[in-house]
Structures are given as C-alpha cells and as structure tokens.
Amino acid sequence: MHVELKNINKHFGKVHANKNINLTIPSGSIQGILGENGAGKSTLMKVLSGFIQADPGSEILLDGKPVKMNSPADAIQYGIGMLHQDPLDFPPMKVLDNFLLGIPGSFFPNRKEATQDFILLTQEYGFLLDPENYVDALTVGERQQLEIMRLIFLGVRLFILDEPTTGISASQKEKLFSTLKKFPEQAMTVIFVSHKLEDVESLCDRVAVLRAGELVGEVNPPYQTKKFVEMMFGKEVTLGDKQPTKIGDTVLAMNNVALEDARLKIKDINFEIHAGEVVGLAGMEGSGQDLFMRACAGLVRPVGGKIQLKGQDLSGKSYHTYKHAGVSFLPAARLEEALVPGLTLTDHFILAEQPKGIFIDKPAGEKLAEERIKSFNIRGTPLSNVESLSGGNQQRAELALLQDPLDLILLEHPTRGLDIESVIYIWNKLKERCKQNTSIIFISSDLEEILQYSDRVLVFFNGKISNPLDANKTNVKELGQLIGGKGWADEEGSHA
Amino acid sequence: MLKSRWSGLFFQLIALVLSLTVVSLILLSIGASPLNAFSNMLTGSVGSTRKIAEVLVSFVPLLLVTAGLLITFSAGLWNIGVEGQIVLGAIASVWVFRIFIDSTLPPSLIIFLSFLGGMFGGALWAALTGLLKTFGGVNEIFGGLGLNFVANALTLYLIFGAWKREGVASMSGTEPLPDSFSLDQLGELRISPTALIVAILAIVFVYFVLNGTYFGLKLKAVGKNFRAAYLLGIPTWQYSMYSFLICGALAGIAGAVQVAAVYHRLIPSISSGYGYLGLMVAMLINYQAIWAIPVAFFFAALNIGSIQLPIVMQLDSSLSGVLQGILVLFVLLVEGFRQKFIKRSSQT
Numbered sequence: 001m002h003v004e005l006k007n008i009n010k011h012f013g014k015v016h017a018n019k020n021i022n023l024t025i026p027s028g029s030i031q032g033i034l035g036e037n038g039a040g041k042s043t044l045m046k047v048l049s050g051f052i053q054a055d056p057g058s059e060i061l062l063d064g065k066p067v068k069m070n071s072p073a074d075a076i077q078y079g080i081g082m083l084h085q086d087p088l089d090f091p092p093m094k095v096l097d098n099f100l101l102g103i104p105g106s107f108f109p110n111r112k113e114a115t116q117d118f119i120l121l122t123q124e125y126g127f128l129l130d131p132e133n134y135v136d137a138l139t140v141g142e143r144q145q146l147e148i149m150r151l152i153f154l155g156v157r158l159f160i161l162d163e164p165t166t167g168i169s170a171s172q173k174e175k176l177f178s179t180l181k182k183f184p185e186q187a188m189t190v191i192f193v194s195h196k197l198e199d200v201e202s203l204c205d206r207v208a209v210l211r212a213g214e215l216v217g218e219v220n221p222p223y224q225t226k227k228f229v230e231m232m233f234g235k236e237v238t239l240g241d242k243q244p245t246k247i248g249d250t251v252l253a254m255n256n257v258a259l260e261d262a263r264l265k266i267k268d269i270n271f272e273i274h275a276g277e278v279v280g281l282a283g284m285e286g287s288g289q290d291l292f293m294r295a296c297a298g299l300v301r302p303v304g305g306k307i308q309l310k311g312q313d314l315s316g317k318s319y320h321t322y323k324h325a326g327v328s329f330l331p332a333a334r335l336e337e338a339l340v341p342g343l344t345l346t347d348h349f350i351l352a353e354q355p356k357g358i359f360i361d362k363p364a365g366e367k368l369a370e371e372r373i374k375s376f377n378i379r380g381t382p383l384s385n386v387e388s389l390s391g392g393n394q395q396r397a398e399l400a401l402l403q404d405p406l407d408l409i410l411l412e413h414p415t416r417g418l419d420i421e422s423v424i425y426i427w428n429k430l431k432e433r434c435k436q437n438t439s440i441i442f443i444s445s446d447l448e449e450i451l452q453y454s455d456r457v458l459v460f461f462n463g464k465i466s467n468p469l470d471a472n473k474t475n476v477k478e479l480g481q482l483i484g485g486k487g488w489a490d491e492e493g494s495h496a
Numbered sequence: 497m498l499k500s501r502w503s504g505l506f507f508q509l510i511a512l513v514l515s516l517t518v519v520s521l522i523l524l525s526i527g528a529s530p531l532n533a534f535s536n537m538l539t540g541s542v543g544s545t546r547k548i549a550e551v552l553v554s555f556v557p558l559l560l561v562t563a564g565l566l567i568t569f570s571a572g573l574w575n576i577g578v579e580g581q582i583v584l585g586a587i588a589s590v591w592v593f594r595i596f597i598d599s600t601l602p603p604s605l606i607i608f609l610s611f612l613g614g615m616f617g618g619a620l621w622a623a624l625t626g627l628l629k630t631f632g633g634v635n636e637i638f639g640g641l642g643l644n645f646v647a648n649a650l651t652l653y654l655i656f657g658a659w660k661r662e663g664v665a666s667m668s669g670t671e672p673l674p675d676s677f678s679l680d681q682l683g684e685l686r687i688s689p690t691a692l693i694v695a696i697l698a699i700v701f702v703y704f705v706l707n708g709t710y711f712g713l714k715l716k717a718v719g720k721n722f723r724a725a726y727l728l729g730i731p732t733w734q735y736s737m738y739s740f741l742i743c744g745a746l747a748g749i750a751g752a753v754q755v756a757a758v759y760h761r762l763i764p765s766i767s768s769g770y771g772y773l774g775l776m777v778a779m780l781i782n783y784q785a786i787w788a789i790p791v792a793f794f795f796a797a798l799n800i801g802s803i804q805l806p807i808v809m810q811l812d813s814s815l816s817g818v819l820q821g822i823l824v825l826f827v828l829l830v831e832g833f834r835q836k837f838i839k840r841s842s843q844t
Contacts, residue, residue: 320729340720
C-alpha cells in the first residue's frame with residue numbers, strides 16, 4: 001500500500017502536535033518513525049489509524065486516493081492496522097476468541113474453520129501459538145504475534161507498530177523483525193515507530209525523524225547513529241562517562257534464599273550488595289528478576305534462607321519493616337502501584353514523608369512540593385493530580401518521593417518509555433544517591449542501560465541466576481546469550 | 497468553563513429540575529396535581545416551626561449516618577451495612593438503659609453512657625464487616641447486607657423474646673423507657689438541641705478529619721489506590737478497619753438518638769432506612785462533607801413533607817422516596833454527561 005500524508009496538522013487546544021507534515025511511504029517498504037517523547041509520533045500514527053482526526057486541510061492518500069477515517073474500524077476497512085505498545089487483547093479469553101474478535105461475519109462464528117485458518121496462518125509466519133491457550137498465559141511477545149495474525153487475517157495492508165520491541169525478549173524481537181521483513185514481498189507496508197536507534201537501524205528502509213511536531217528530515221541507509229541523535233534532539237547527547245564506584249560495606253545480604261511463586265522457583269540465592277553499588281538485573285520478563293526484587297523489598301516472603309540488611313535479620317518481615325529499615329521500592333506500574341490517582345503532588349510528598357502528628361501543615365507541604373518539583377524538573381504544579389502528568393513526569397515524581405537517607409533503592413524499569421534526556425536526568429539523580437552510599441538494584445530490558453549504569457549485572461533465566469558479572473567486562477552479546485538461555489552449562493545457583 | 501465549580505452546581509440544578517419533571521409526570525399519570533403535591537410537601541416540611549422541628553428530628557440521624565459514610569467512602573468502601581450498624585447502636589443503647597433502669601445515678605449520665613453504648617454497638621457491627629473483608633475476603637457490600645438482616649432478626653428476637661413487654665409482646669416494641677431517660681427537648685417541640693449539636697459536631701469533625709489531617713489524607717490514599725498506598729508505607733488494612741469503626745460509631749450514635757430522643761424503646765425498624773438514605777446523600781454530594789448539611793436537610797424535609805400527602809391528597813407518602821431516588825439517579829447521570837463533555841472539550 002502506497003501511503004501519502006499531505007499537510008497533516010493537528011492541534012490539541014493550543015498545542016500544535018503535528019505541524020504541516022508531508023510524508024510519502026512507498027508500497028512495500030518499511031518506514032521508520034523516530035523521535036523523542038512528545039515529538040508527535042503517536043499523534044501522527046493516531047491520525048493515520050483513525051483514532052483521531054487531523055485538522056481540516058490535512059489529507060491522507062492511500063494508493064493515490066484520498067480517504068477519510070472516523071474510527072479505527074474505518075481504518076481497518078481501508079487496510080490500516082495498528083499494533084499498540086500494550087497489546088489490546090482480552091487476557092481472560094482464549095487465543096482463538098481473541099483472533100475471532102473484530103472479524104465481521106455471522107453471529108455464530110465457525111470455530112472449526114477459524115481454527116484451521118489460524119493454524120495455517122501461524123505456520124506461514126512460523127509462530128507457535130496454541131489456539132486453545134488462554135491469553136493471560138502468553139508473554140507480551142506472543143500476544144504481539146497473536147495481534148499480528150489477527151490483523152493479517154483482517155486483510156490489513158499497512159501495519160503501524162508502536163514501540164513494539166518494549167518488553168519482549170531478544171529472540172522474540174528477532175522473530176518479529178524477520179516476519180516484518182517478509183511483509184514487503186507481499187506489497188504490505190510497515191511503519192515502525194520507535195525511539196530505539198538500533199531497532200530502527202537494523203529494520204527500516206528509510207527513517208523519518210520528528211521533533212517538536214515537525215518532520216525534521218528523512219534518512220536513507222547507511223545510517224549514522226550520531227546523525228539520528230542530532231536530528232532528534234537538535235544537539236548531540238552523550239550518556240556521560242562512567243565513573244568507577246567506591247565499594248563500601250555490605251548493605252543487603254541473601255544467604256541460601258529460596259523464592260517461589262506460581263510459576264517459578266529460585267533456589268540457593270547467595271548475593272550481597274555493597275554501599276554505593278548499582279546492580280542491574282537482566283533477563284526476559286518473568287524470568288525471576290521481579291520475584292528477586294520483590295523479595296529484596298520484603299513484598300515476597302522467601303520460603304527459605306536469610307535476608308539481612310546491614311546485619312539486621314529481616315527474613316520473613318513485612319514490606320513496611322523493610323521500608324522503615326531504609327529500603328525503597330519503585331514499581332514500574334506508576335499509576336497502579338506507585339502513585340495514587342486523584343491525589344495531588346503535594347499530597348504525595350506529604351504522605352511519603354511518613355508524617356507523625358495529626359494536622360496537616362498545608363503551607364509546609366506545598367513548599368516541599370514546590371522544592372521537589374523544581375529540583376526534579378517535574379512539569380506540573382503542587383496541586384496537579386498525578387494522573388494529569390505525562391509518563392516521564394510521573395516517573396520523576398516517583399523518584400522525588402524517595403526519602404533521605406536510604407540504604408537501598410529498588411527500581412523496576414526506571415526509564416521505560418522515557419526519552420534519552422529524561423533517562424540521563426533520572427540516572428544523574430540516582431548516581432547522586434550512590435555517592436551518599438545508597439545502593440541500587442534495578443530491572444531493565446534495555447541492555448545498554450544495564451551496561452551503562454550498573455557496576456555488576458545479574459542475568460535471570462527461567463528461575464536461574466547468573467554469577468554477578470562485572471559490567472565493565474561483559475557486553476551486550478554475552479548478556480544477550482545468557483538472557484536467551486545460552487552459556488549456562490556449569491552454573492547452578494549463584495554466588496557473590 | 498465546564499470544569500468550574502459553578503458549572504457543576506448548574507448541572508445539579510438541571511438534575512433537580514429533571515427529577516421534579518419526572519415526578520410531575522408520574523403524578524399527572526395518576527391524575528394528581530404536581531403543583532399541589534409539591535406545595536403540600538413544602539408546607540408540610542417547613543410551613544411552621546413545629547414542622548421544621550419534625551424535619552430536624554429526621555435530619556439528625558441522617559446527618560450522623562452521612563458523616564460516617566463519608567469516612568468509609570473516602571476509604572473506598574461501600575458500607576451498605578450502615579443500616580445494621582444503626583440498629584446495633586439502638587440495641588446497645590437500650591441495653592445500657594435497661595442495666596441502669598433502677599440506678600440512682602443522674603439520668604443525664606445514664607443517657608451519656610447509652611450514647612457510648614450505641615457508639616460501641618455500631619462500631620462492633622461495622623468491625624464485623626471489616627474483619628470479614630480483611631480476613632475472610634468477603635466483600636463489604638455482601639458482608640454488610642448479610643449483617644443488616646442479622647441485626648433486624650436480633651431486634652425481633654429481643655422484642656418478642658428477651659426484652660418483650662410483659663404479657664403483650666407486639667410489633668410496637670419493647671416496654672417504653674422511663675421519661676427521665678429521654679433526651680432534652682426544645683420546649684413543646686420534639687427536637688432535642690443536644691442531638692442536633694452532636695450531629696453537627698459529627699459532620700464538622702468528619703470535615704476536618706478528611707481535609708486537614710494526616711489520617712484523612714492516608715484514608716483517601718487507601719481509598720483511591722490500595723496497592724500504591726501500601727507501597728507508600730500506609731498500613732492499609734488497618735486504615736480500612738479504622739474507617740469502619742468510625743462510621744459504625746457514628747451510625748451507632750444515630751441509633752442511640754433514635755432511642756433516647758424519638759422512640760424511647762426498641763422498635764422493629766428503628767433504623768427507619770436512614771442508612772440507605774445516608775448512602776444516597778453521600779453519593780449526591782459527591783463525598784464532599786461541606787454539602788452534607790443542606791442536602792441531608794433537604795432529604796429530611798422531603799421525608800417529613802410527604803407525610804401530608806396521604807391525608808390531604810390520598811397519595812402515598814412513599815412519593816418522597818421516589819423523588820429522592822430519581823434525584824440521585826439524575827444527579828449521577830448529569831455528572832456523567834458533564835465529565836464526558838469535559839473530556840471531549842479537552843480533546844479538541
């Protein structure tokens with residue numbers, strides 16, 4: 001499908017989110033769309049997929065014909081399908097039921113026929129999906145595959161993928177890319193939206209870069225990373241030099257700890273983290289790193305072994321005991337677990353202070369909020385409700401809630417979905433903490449981030465934990481292999 | 497403009513007009529004059545000092561219950577069991593009176609003790625709902641509803657069993673308590689100034705707890721996001737329990753007022769539906785304590801005003817309930833529309 005966007009403008013109130021964008025995507029190509037958060041990528045894709053309508057005067061031409069789309073269903077009629085960052089599926093239902101959804105047809109679907117179609121389709125694309133399995137048993141990557149199958153079956157000729165490589169494993173990413181590369185052969189067009197440079201570089205035939213709502217330019221291969229960064233940010237950004245950490249006393253120690261949840265068992269964990277140290281946890285989602293981290297926070301009770309914080313035995317104690325002892329946990333699900341929608345930033349800062357006494361000192365609370373908002377560069381006011389903030393600002397707000405001093409900070413995906421500048425900002429703040437002898441353990445699916453900011457790395461695979469790896473001596477390739485389950489031959493349990 | 501407080505008020509006025517219209521249509525359909533009915537309700541509620549006093553008699557327990565419910569709603573709990581908590585408050589206060597029936601202590605002290613008893617009884621009943629929820633995984637709506645039935649059964653058992661009137665056990669209730677156990681009255685009027693003051697103190701107390709204390713802020717955090725509140729370091733289930741206890745205690749006072757100021761004995765439906773009515777008031781004021789007094793007064797006035805209807809117009813007095821229910825539905829509906837408009841206007 002040949003796609004032409006002409007003079008696309010979109011205003012949200014006073015915000016001009018898309019400024020006069022002109023872009024032509026030839027049939028059978030993979031087009032990359034690159035840009036930092038708020039550059040206007042999502043707006044443009046929502047316009048193209050019928051979620052929102054562009055301002056009058058904007059034109060979309062499909063195979064030369066102007067079209068008008070009022071809803072995503074319209075877009076599907078025209079053959080445009082969007083794969084969202086978080087799969088829009090129905091976890092309590094079966095794979096086949098999800099596949100059948102949205103397919104126009106009779107009131108009583110023919111399940112037998114649909115099963116056959118589904119199996120044929122999965123075979124053609126080399127996916128392994130059981131139609132009778134339940135969606136909540138699938139990984140994010142498999143749910144993505146299911147969604148792709150569904151869209152293909154609906155006759156979609158233009159695929160829009162929004163940050164599809166977030167939260168999926170390296171092998172699933174490989175699989176996804178090889179599938180996408182087959183699409184152009186069948187005259188299908190792919191639009192790949194991302195802020196991950198390497199993904200865009202390895203996949204796309206051409207890349208358009210957006211900045212502040214404008215199309216800055218298009219780039220053809222061979223790509224230069226430096227050039228992309230310049231176009232995205234208008235200036236070159238470096239992640240900053242790595243400084244060697246002075247290793248202090250042991251903060252948290254695990255002795256022969258055993259952990260269990262419904263899916264995984266982790267045995268014989270022996271691990272120590274020292275003051276001022278940063279340990280990155282790598283692994284496919286659900287490999288045990290989240291269980292490990294929640295055990296460090298006191299949210300998961302070990303079934304065996306001993307956890308000590310600065311020599312104090314905390315095994316089997318509650319989360320609140322850990323918290324009072326100086327352990328802070330920042331979950332990835334910001335509005336579900338970390339913040340309280342409906343309360344203001346001031347309310348949050350007041351609560352995080354663990355106030356004693358009866359009456360709230362409102363002026364003091366607002367003063368505190370103003371200080372934190374300033375020092376953490378949060379775009380919001382003391383009286384803004386947290387749900388009104390953007391994701392990046394919510395993340396900063398979470399960090400701003402951290403108390404002083406702390407012994408150990410646990411972070412789940414601290415920079416997921418944030419642009420490079422926010423990432424650098426957040427890590428600068430965290431590194432300041434390390435200088436004050438706070439230790440950090442964090443989970444990330446971004447290996448570059450893990451190598452850049454950790455002193456040591458633990459890799460998780462199916463409930464196994466690697467020996468701690470020196471972040472200066474390992475590399476993406478080695479970590480990638482371990483994450484994928486290779487090179488584990490002689491490792492049983494872990495020892496630090 | 498849609499977002500301002502005044503637009504909210506404007507929309508609620510629309511809801512009021514709409515619900516009056518619907519009730520008028522209902523009245524017209526049975527051949528009664530709506531204007532006549534409304535004017536009868538108006539004169540029947542605020543037409544004379546005596547009527548206003550009657551409205552206040554109904555206003556006191558309603559305001560107490562609403563105050564309590566604002567606490568549980570803030571904690572994210574649907575305390576349907578408030579009805580039973582009023583009943584247990586009444587039972588406990590009668591129990592205290594029965595214990596001290598031959599005592600030489602000053603009656604005012606005994607009345608005070610009966611109020612404490614009422615608080616304790618209501619809180620105990622609420623605590624049961626809370627314990628069922630926290631440790632048994634029983635949703636507070638189901639637990640509360642179940643306990644409402646148990647409370648009513650307990651009342652009947654006491655009236656016809658343990659506390660029955662000598663020889664004439666009947667639905668009219670237990671033996672009336674001595675006059676000395678009645679709460680003070682304002683001259684010839686039935687309203688007790690003490691009860692009125694207690695109710696107003698209760699709502700002021702709740703307003704300050706919710707808007708000015710760490711306790712209230714934590715309660716709201718628990719209500720809006722239980723998980724995040726826990727991770728922020730708030731002992732969540734304990735706060736749920738506190739909110740049940742406070743609400744139960746306030747409902748218990750309402751029950752004690754029903755005994756000491758209104759009925760002077762235990763009767764079968766001593767709670768008079770104030771629990772459910774309080775739920776409606778709390779929803780209608782969108783959980784803002786500041787509106788509790790006028791709205792509770794309005795609802796009480798509707799209750800009292802409709803008593804006129806069967807006598808003057810041969811209409812059933814349940815018309816007030818119809819109006820109250822429709823009003824709540826329209827207010828919620830109109831608010832839903834307003835939110836939709838706000839969402840749409842912020843998108844374009």
